[in-house]
Amino acid sequence: MVAKKPINTRTKAPTIRDVARVAKVSIGTASKALNANGRLSTETREKVKRVAAEIGYRPNDLAQSLHRSKSMTVGVITNDSFGRFSFPIFEALEERLAAEGIAVFMCNATDDPERERQHLDQLLGKRIDGLVVTARRTDNRAPIGRFAHGLPVIYVFTHADEDDAHSLLPDDEGGAYLATTHLASLGRKHIVHVTGPERFEAVRLRLKGYRRALKDNGLDEQVHHGPWSEVWGREAAAKLFSKKTQKPDALFCGNDQIARGAAEGLRDLGIQVPRDVAIVGFDNWEVITQAARPPLTSIDMNLKALGAEAGERLIAMIGGQKIRGARRMPCSLVIRQSCGSEMRNLSEV
Amino acid sequence: MVAKKPINTRTKAPTIRDVARVAKVSIGTASKALNANGRLSTETREKVKRVAAEIGYRPNDLAQSLHRSKSMTVGVITNDSFGRFSFPIFEALEERLAAEGIAVFMCNATDDPERERQHLDQLLGKRIDGLVVTARRTDNRAPIGRFAHGLPVIYVFTHADEDDAHSLLPDDEGGAYLATTHLASLGRKHIVHVTGPERFEAVRLRLKGYRRALKDNGLDEQVHHGPWSEVWGREAAAKLFSKKTQKPDALFCGNDQIARGAAEGLRDLGIQVPRDVAIVGFDNWEVITQAARPPLTSIDMNLKALGAEAGERLIAMIGGQKIRGARRMPCSLVIRQSCGSEMRNLSEV
Numbered sequence: 001m002v003a004k005k006p007i008n009t010r011t012k013a014p015t016i017r018d019v020a021r022v023a024k025v026s027i028g029t030a031s032k033a034l035n036a037n038g039r040l041s042t043e044t045r046e047k048v049k050r051v052a053a054e055i056g057y058r059p060n061d062l063a064q065s066l067h068r069s070k071s072m073t074v075g076v077i078t079n080d081s082f083g084r085f086s087f088p089i090f091e092a093l094e095e096r097l098a099a100e101g102i103a104v105f106m107c108n109a110t111d112d113p114e115r116e117r118q119h120l121d122q123l124l125g126k127r128i129d130g131l132v133v134t135a136r137r138t139d140n141r142a143p144i145g146r147f148a149h150g151l152p153v154i155y156v157f158t159h160a161d162e163d164d165a166h167s168l169l170p171d172d173e174g175g176a177y178l179a180t181t182h183l184a185s186l187g188r189k190h191i192v193h194v195t196g197p198e199r200f201e202a203v204r205l206r207l208k209g210y211r212r213a214l215k216d217n218g219l220d221e222q223v224h225h226g227p228w229s230e231v232w233g234r235e236a237a238a239k240l241f242s243k244k245t246q247k248p249d250a251l252f253c254g255n256d257q258i259a260r261g262a263a264e265g266l267r268d269l270g271i272q273v274p275r276d277v278a279i280v281g282f283d284n285w286e287v288i289t290q291a292a293r294p295p296l297t298s299i300d301m302n303l304k305a306l307g308a309e310a311g312e313r314l315i316a317m318i319g320g321q322k323i324r325g326a327r328r329m330p331c332s333l334v335i336r337q338s339c340g341s342e343m344r345n346l347s348e349v
Numbered sequence: 350m351v352a353k354k355p356i357n358t359r360t361k362a363p364t365i366r367d368v369a370r371v372a373k374v375s376i377g378t379a380s381k382a383l384n385a386n387g388r389l390s391t392e393t394r395e396k397v398k399r400v401a402a403e404i405g406y407r408p409n410d411l412a413q414s415l416h417r418s419k420s421m422t423v424g425v426i427t428n429d430s431f432g433r434f435s436f437p438i439f440e441a442l443e444e445r446l447a448a449e450g451i452a453v454f455m456c457n458a459t460d461d462p463e464r465e466r467q468h469l470d471q472l473l474g475k476r477i478d479g480l481v482v483t484a485r486r487t488d489n490r491a492p493i494g495r496f497a498h499g500l501p502v503i504y505v506f507t508h509a510d511e512d513d514a515h516s517l518l519p520d521d522e523g524g525a526y527l528a529t530t531h532l533a534s535l536g537r538k539h540i541v542h543v544t545g546p547e548r549f550e551a552v553r554l555r556l557k558g559y560r561r562a563l564k565d566n567g568l569d570e571q572v573h574h575g576p577w578s579e580v581w582g583r584e585a586a587a588k589l590f591s592k593k594t595q596k597p598d599a600l601f602c603g604n605d606q607i608a609r610g611a612a613e614g615l616r617d618l619g620i621q622v623p624r625d626v627a628i629v630g631f632d633n634w635e636v637i638t639q640a641a642r643p644p645l646t647s648i649d650m651n652l653k654a655l656g657a658e659a660g661e662r663l664i665a666m667i668g669g670q671k672i673r674g675a676r677r678m679p680c681s682l683v684i685r686q687s688c689g690s691e692m693r694n695l696s697e698v
Binding site: 106115287 | 362425432433436440454467468470471472474580606636637639640
């Protein structure tokens with residue numbers, strides 16, 4: 001293994017030995033001065049600090065963390081190889097932890113349990129102070145807890161089948177309720193739900209929110225499942241409007257790709273969005289919502305807020321706080337042209 | 350700061366002390382047995398190893414890395430907050446390094462030099478063995494080298510203005526040459542280049558490849574710059590075909606979003622793709638290429654191969670090898686329906 005060869009080509013970073021030599025003090029004195037402990041004259045202490053700054057000495061975190069039994073590191077294991085959902089979460093999480101001086105090891109297990117186990121072993125060997133697990137959400141994931149020696153673990157955008165696991169998720173049901181209620185409030189009476197595969201927990205929760213909103217507004221449901229794609233959205237639009245039955249006047253779609261496909265399908269048929277049919281998507285993925293004709297109203301899962309909150313909670317857990325159970329964070333409605341109301345943002349109450 | 354409180358709620362991981370106690374040997378003997386050094390009977394060595402496995406003892410990487418002066422960690426600093434380009438690179442890089450037992454610290458500097466500097470300080474404090482810098486490519490980035498104490502640094506998908514910096518990039522010029530030559534080989538005579546903003550190095554390089562291919566085929570150029578969006582692609586298509594001048598019979602677009610927009614713009618005008626106008630995009634971003642009508646032929650930058658190669662090279666550099674200068678990795682042409690040739694993949698020669 002190449003990486004185990006000695007590194008002889010590298011300029012060595014200055015050590016406490018160098019600080020002591022240049023400052024003409026003992027290593028013990030240099031250490032006391034830099035760690036602000038022991039009795040020393042102010043003069044000596046200042047001299048050592050000045051020398052350390054001049055020669056670019058940095059305290060060795062490894063030695064410090066052995067001493068404190070804290071590594072000031074956290075591991076993130078993701079299974080979302082696409083990265084569209086995990087990246088904004090990770091970005092905000094990393095920013096929050098970096099502010100506390102905590103660095104993040106990131107591992108991608110790509111849904112391979114063997115690789116996940118190896119990553120976890122490696123992270124435990126590095127004595128991480130906490131662990132974040134994030135994933136695609138087809139269903140509950142296997143808990144990681146029993147391998148982690150009581151390490152603080154937080155599941156983000158996924159949850160585990162384990163009694164005291166702590167997970168942080170978007171409120172899919174609330175988001176769907178918000179979208180459907182918005183369409184109903186604009187006077188739409190035949191709101192059809194075109195969504196993704198039923199095996200996704202998010203699909204089941206969004207369906208629940210849609211049904212609750214219809215019930216609250218005295219409207220009937222119509223649900224169609226298919227893949228998470230624009231092609232499915234186009235097909236669904238074509239199918240819905242070729243039937244002799246009651247035509248929908250609104251579509252609430254399970255994601256933005258389905259919504260954009262539906263908008264194009266209606267365009268092909270000469271049906272106007274939003275005049276004839278209003279559309280609301282889910283994800284607020286700007287690449288899709290902005291390019292659609294018309295630009296799509298959508299539900300935003302506020303993934304950056306989710307990531308920042310996960311960082312906050314993990315820091316508290318590392319500090320000894322016990323946090324348990326699943327917590328759902330609110331979604332928001334981002335209004336563009338496809339739903340027929342004016343441009344404004346509403347937060348879920 | 351919460352994170353500095355002592356952790357008193359955490360189950361302690363077994364230490365070498367526990368191994369010694371259970372195996373009924375001294376700590377020195379346990380250490381010799383587990384580190385495979387010193388003289389011990391085979392029986393004792395085996396007993397210690399068995400006990401270590403039974404109680405779940407893991408050697409402490411922190412202690413080991415202090416001893417070896419190797420941390421078995423690498424830092425990645427990214428400035429690509431969107432993650433679409435950096436994520437596949439990171440994924441393959443991390444996989445390659447994990448295979449060598451090297452863990453990856455990932456930091457997002459989001460184009461803020463102050464944050465980048467803080468991240469670097471933090472990484473240096475953790476005694477990383479090497480550093481990967483990746484970024485959006487508007488232009489050369491400020492070199493990081495002079496702060497890094499001779500640490501092996503590799504720039505991926507970006508490069509630095511520094512004599513001995515090593516960078517790994519996709520061959521944008523070669524990719525554009527491949528796309529344009531392909532269109533010319535299909536008999537297209539009026540190939541227009543609709544691309545992104547000129548301030549991007551990638552735009553300038555792709556333009557160069559397009560020009561070289563046209564020259565080799567005795568064709569004339571026509572170039573239009575605009576934003577990296579579908580809206581710009583639609584606008585460009587509308588503009589090109591409203592003119593009284595020579596109509597294009599092919600478009601080579603600077604990215605897939607522009608290409609998809611152009612395809613939709615032509616569709617709106619009743620112009621058939623690829624019969625009347627052939628289109629080739631750039632990035633091979635499947636979300637866009639597969640949803641376009643027709644699905645788009647595109648240039649793939651092989652970002653996963655780039656990430657794996659970066660890992661390989663960084664491992665060699667950590668092992669003491671000197672690697673310098675910029676290296677461009679080949680792109681490939683992925684053929685779908687928009688260019689009018691049959692389905693097949695060609696690699697750049």
